[in-house]
Amino acid sequence: MERSQLAIIGALSSLLLLAFAGGTIFNGTSTPEVAPPVPAPAPPPETEAKAKAPAESPPKRDLPARTEVSADDYTTTASGLQYFDIVEGEGKQPMNGGDIVVDYSGWLEDGTLFDSSFKRADPYRFPFGKGKSLDGWFEGVATMKTGGKRQLRIPPNLGYGDKGAPPAIPPGAVLIFDVELKDVFEPELPPEVPEDAWVTTESGLKLATLQKGEGATPQKGAVVSVNYTGWLPDQTVFDTSKRRGKPLQFPAGTGMVIPGWDEGVLTMSVGDTVLMQIPPELAYGEFGFPPMIPPKSELVFKVELLSIDTPAPAAPSP
Numbered sequence: 001m002e003r004s005q006l007a008i009i010g011a012l013s014s015l016l017l018l019a020f021a022g023g024t025i026f027n028g029t030s031t032p033e034v035a036p037p038v039p040a041p042a043p044p045p046e047t048e049a050k051a052k053a054p055a056e057s058p059p060k061r062d063l064p065a066r067t068e069v070s071a072d073d074y075t076t077t078a079s080g081l082q083y084f085d086i087v088e089g090e091g092k093q094p095m096n097g098g099d100i101v102v103d104y105s106g107w108l109e110d111g112t113l114f115d116s117s118f119k120r121a122d123p124y125r126f127p128f129g130k131g132k133s134l135d136g137w138f139e140g141v142a143t144m145k146t147g148g149k150r151q152l153r154i155p156p157n158l159g160y161g162d163k164g165a166p167p168a169i170p171p172g173a174v175l176i177f178d179v180e181l182k183d184v185f186e187p188e189l190p191p192e193v194p195e196d197a198w199v200t201t202e203s204g205l206k207l208a209t210l211q212k213g214e215g216a217t218p219q220k221g222a223v224v225s226v227n228y229t230g231w232l233p234d235q236t237v238f239d240t241s242k243r244r245g246k247p248l249q250f251p252a253g254t255g256m257v258i259p260g261w262d263e264g265v266l267t268m269s270v271g272d273t274v275l276m277q278i279p280p281e282l283a284y285g286e287f288g289f290p291p292m293i294p295p296k297s298e299l300v301f302k303v304e305l306l307s308i309d310t311p312a313p314a315a316p317s318p
Helices: 048-052 135-142 259-265
Strands: 082-087 099-108 113-116 124-127 149-154 175-185 206-211 223-231 237-240 248-251 273-278 299-309
Touching: 135 149, 135 175, 259 273, 259 299
Parallel strands: none
Antiparallel strands: 082 149, 099 113, 099 124, 099 175, 149 175, 206 273, 223 237, 223 248, 223 299, 273 299
């Protein structure tokens, strides 16, 4: 299994979550820099007929045309970034360490569209902070307010520089983005629990129950559905199912997630919300998962077990 897929292992997000349109706003990479907590979960068991059915393409939206802005209408910052407010927002501004929800499209100067959130079914939610996106994007969006729409003209030194990002972004390219800031979320911190609330297992995993459910406990191989948020040691959220807007499903106890997750989820009941403190050896180990998970990181997850779907027994072979 590829390392990019294993990202999900640590944050249970989906880098499994790579359902992002193009990812070109993300710091010169082709994908969002998120690391989740399971080796990319395999799809839940399905009937043979359903498994053979062609996958449905996600619905896409109409791509908007680029807003035409006169050179004289831009405001130029000290860094060389240029911006023009198409619509001025009146809501909240982004907060470092929180999430933002945006719709955007990006063009080269010659009018070539190289990336757009409109190629996906919904606007895009992602973590906001210095170093998490192109410098020009971070600077330009930081002073927006929800409800606002802004055009950013990003010079190469605040974008992909002299090397570009072939094949989509040529060397020394100026990038033009129309960005609409739809929502802002404050940084979420891990819940505080008293020391005596923690239970430490033989492996070194620590568990604290935040809410007790009354449902069943999953058996090994059962497909579970969970919501989760994961924090680094500095309390930065590095992954959350909230960014995808839907729970994560995976077969419990089968090595499809990091060991700490496998162990912890098998102790939960449907309806439980549990805080897991996972030592490095049960998460990403000595090497971490650069750039999001530093080496030897102890991770904290809040996990809510929503449901269990026990797979039907396999049909006997003829």
